[in-house]
Amino acid sequence: MTTPPLRLMAVHAHPDDESSKGAATTARYAASGAEVLVVSCTGGERGSVLNPSYGRQITDLEEMRQVRTVEMAAAAEALGVQHRWLGFVDSGLPEGDPLPPLPPGCFALTPLEEAAAPLVEIVREFRPHVITTYDPTGGYPHPDHIMCHRVAKEAFETAGDPERYRDRGAPWTPLKLYYNHDFSMTRIRTMHEAMIDAGLESPFGDWVESRAAREIPEREVTTRIPCAESFPARDAALVAHATQIDPDGFFFATPRDLEAQVWPVEEYELAASRVATTLPEDDLFAGIAGDEGGAP
Numbered sequence: 007m008t009t010p011p012l013r014l015m016a017v018h019a020h021p022d023d024e025s026s027k028g029a030a031t032t033a034r035y036a037a038s039g040a041e042v043l044v045v046s047c048t049g050g051e052r053g054s055v056l057n058p059s060y061g062r063q064i065t066d067l068e069e070m071r072q073v074r075t076v077e078m079a080a081a082a083e084a085l086g087v088q089h090r091w092l093g094f095v096d097s098g099l100p101e102g103d104p105l106p107p108l109p110p111g112c113f114a115l116t117p118l119e120e121a122a123a124p125l126v127e128i129v130r131e132f133r134p135h136v137i138t139t140y141d142p143t144g145g146y147p148h149p150d151h152i153m154c155h156r157v158a159k160e161a162f163e164t165a166g167d168p169e170r171y172r173d174r175g176a177p178w179t180p181l182k183l184y185y186n187h188d189f190s191m192t193r194i195r196t197m198h199e200a201m202i203d204a205g206l207e208s209p210f211g212d213w214v215e216s217r218a219a220r221e222i223p224e225r226e227v228t229t230r231i232p233c234a235e236s237f238p239a240r241d242a243a244l245v246a247h248a249t250q251i252d253p254d255g256f257f258f259a260t261p262r263d264l265e266a267q268v269w270p271v272e273e274y275e276l277a278a279s280r281v282a283t284t285l286p287e288d289d290l291f292a293g294i295a296g297d298e299g300g301a302p
């Protein structure tokens with residue numbers, strides 16, 4: 007008897023987040039035979055072109071959605087994962103003092119039950135054992151990242167309850183919920199020091215100083231996934247997001263051999279678990295024997 011595949015679902019706010027947060031983990035599990043599904047809550051319509059070598063700005067929301075749809079398909083192929091859209095519209099990152107109101111109809115203004123319903127439906131269809139998303143702060147304060155956390159947590163908590171979201175498929179109970187922590191201070195400082203020790207210019211200096219000055223409390227890292235062999239897939243996925251990622255910019259500043267040597271992992275916080283596990287972990291599926299989960 008063969009064991010049914012384990013299933014991992016990574017829930018992200020915008021196309022490109024799946025390539026900058028937990029990307030090598032998803033590629034690693036997909037390569038090792040797990041079923042991996044990335045869900046993007048929004049189309050990234052209100053993102054700006056952030057790559058100076060892209061050559062032009064895009065201001066039309068529909069055009070940006072179409073461009074990023076093509077980029078996302080290429081990124082999913084590079085990672086070797088399945089992909090679904092929730093279909094909500096990017097809220098944009100409000101800037102100014104005072105902050106402007108969010109645009110009507112955007113993801114972050116959608117009532118929680120309405121925003122979570124399509125994700126609950128996908129959870130019941132894909133039946134993930136493990137779900138990853140952001141911590142309650144969103145990891146950084148983009149309203150879509152905070153909303154992404156809220157809908158993923160709602161889906162984790164309610165998808166197995168037959169009394170909730172009754173018209174959205176047969177109940178399925180995911181077993182573990184994780185938060186991505188790819189930008190932990192420990193990682194940034196380690197990379198920063200490794201760059202300096204190697205006689206290279208570190209792009210992390212300002213970050214180290216500003217984070218230290220603001221004394222942002224670090225969230226707990228419970229789980230480190232070894233995934234250096236999937237860094238090339240991650241890099242290919244990043245480059246696929248040509249409007250967002252500068253191939254000569256921040257994400258590619260660290261030499262890859264140096265990165266694989268000093269930081270060959272991606273980090274997570276186990277936020278909830280319905281199975282027994284021992285911390286720290288090096289596997290998102292630790293404690294999950296096979297095709298568990300299902301109706302409570």
Ligand SMILES: [Zn+2]
Binds near residue numbers: 019020023148151
């Ligand atoms: Zn984002």
